[in-house]
Amino acid sequence: MNIASNLKETLELIESSAQKNNRTKEEIILVAVTKTVPPEKIQEAIDLGVTHLAENKVQELTKKHEIIGDQVTWHMIGHLQRNKVKYIIDKVDYIHSLDSYELALEIEKRAKKIERPMKCLLEVNISGEESKYGLEPLEAIPLLEKLAELHYVKVVGLMTMAPFLDDPEETRQYFKGLKALSEEIKNQNLSHVRMDYLSMGMSNDFHVAIEEGANMVRVGSKLFT
Ligand SMILES: *Cc1c(COP(=O)(O)O)cnc(C)c1O
Numbered sequence: 001m002n003i004a005s006n007l008k009e010t011l012e013l014i015e016s017s018a019q020k021n022n023r024t025k026e027e028i029i030l031v032a033v034t035k036t037v038p039p040e041k042i043q044e045a046i047d048l049g050v051t052h053l054a055e056n057k058v059q060e061l062t063k064k065h066e067i068i069g070d071q072v073t074w075h076m077i078g079h080l081q082r083n084k085v086k087y088i089i090d091k092v093d094y095i096h097s098l099d100s101y102e103l104a105l106e107i108e109k110r111a112k113k114i115e116r117p118m119k120c121l122l123e124v125n126i127s128g129e130e131s132k133y134g135l136e137p138l139e140a141i142p143l144l145e146k147l148a149e150l151h152y153v154k155v156v157g158l159m160t161m162a163p164f165l166d167d168p169e170e171t172r173q174y175f176k177g178l179k180a181l182s183e184e185i186k187n188q189n190l191s192h193v194r195m196d197y198l199s200m201g202m203s204n205d206f207h208v209a210i211e212e213g214a215n216m217v218r219v220g221s222k223l224f225t
Contacts, residue, residue, distance in 0.1 A: 003044050006223045014217065017210035028210060031075050031199070033220030035060060039067045041224060046072060054096075054218055058084040065091045077159070077199075077218055079133045082106040090114055096121045096159040096199050096218075099134050101146055104153050111152035118152060121159040121199050126177040129163055137181050141188060148192050157197030157216070158182050168205035175200050175212035182213075 015025040031052040034042050042053065042064065053068070055061035056078025065074060074092040082103055088095075089110040098104060098120040111118045122144070125134035135143060140158075147153055160178045162171040182195045201209025203222035210217065 001041065001224060003041065003223060004048055006225075007045065007048050007050065010219055010222055013207050014210060017207040020211050021213065023210075023215075027215055029197075029216045031077070031216055031218045032223055033077065033202075033218050034064065034224070035220060037220075037224045039064060042068060045223065050223075058087050062087050062091065075218075085110050089118065090116065092118075094119045094121065094156075097123045097133065098153070098155070099123045101143060104143075104147055104150060108150045108152050116152075117154050119154050119156045121157045121197060122155060123159045123161075124178060124181060126160045126174045126181070127163045132161055132163075134160065137177070140181060141185060144185065144188075144190055144193050148190070150192075155193045157195055157199060158185075159199035159216075162200065162202075162205060162209075164204070168208045171205045172208050172212060175209045175214065179213040 014028050014030060018025050018028050029052055031054045032045055032050045033054045035056050052073045052075060054075035054077045061076060075094045075096060076088055076092045077096040080097045080103060085106045095118060107118050122140055123134035124137055124140055125132045144155060147155060158178055158181060160174060162174040165171055178198060178200055182198055186195050197216050198214050199216040200214045201217040203219050206217035206219055
């Protein structure tokens with residue numbers, strides 16, 4: 001595992017993809033996905049300049065948070081059960097997997113308790129694959145409208161998991177779909193909702209996602225293998 005060269009390659013691809021979309025690399029947040037990666041390798045990535053980390057399981061996140069602490073910004077990107085919100089509420093800065101009103105209520109309750117608002121991304125199942133978590137695109141706006149009454153759940157964007165396809169070009173349509181949904185949401189002028197972030201793209205397809213407007217990419221294996 002040569003994290004330094006993996007990271008360099010990743011950042012170069014982020015930069016060239018951003019340019020294709022008339023943006024700069026500074027506008028793209030690289031979220032390093034550290035599932036199954038041992039803490040010493042994570043620390044190596046941090047020492048090389050990585051500032052955002054993500055885990056997809058609550059238990060692994062809390063374990064690594066204990067070691068790594070607050071030297072980075074933490075993201076929860078995996079499916080989140082309501083009864084586990086309490087374990088991460090004081091550790092993560094972003095939850096990418098908000099997918100129901102019930103989960104929003106639990107986040108509200110826990111965040112209120114510690115008086116710390118939580119930035120959340122609505123997870124949308126753009127591809128319609130049955131194996132995927134996330135809201136149907138048509139459910140997004142009705143849910144966002146219901147969240148107006150909450151004060152500690154701050155929706156700041158959308159997240160999607162594209163299907164894994166050998167040819168990353170084939171994922172482009174799903175990234176276009178999430179971008180279009182974010183524009184539609186912006187047009188609703190919901191005063192309590194921001195569409196600052198599009199979290200889409202993983203190791204094999206983040207370059208395509210950036211070309212389609214992603215500004216948070218979740219990259220694991222490309223950095224840590
Ligand atoms: C594992 C994971 C990633 C990163 O996947 P790689 O292909 O290893 O880059 C991104 N998002 C989620 C939700 C994940 O679980």
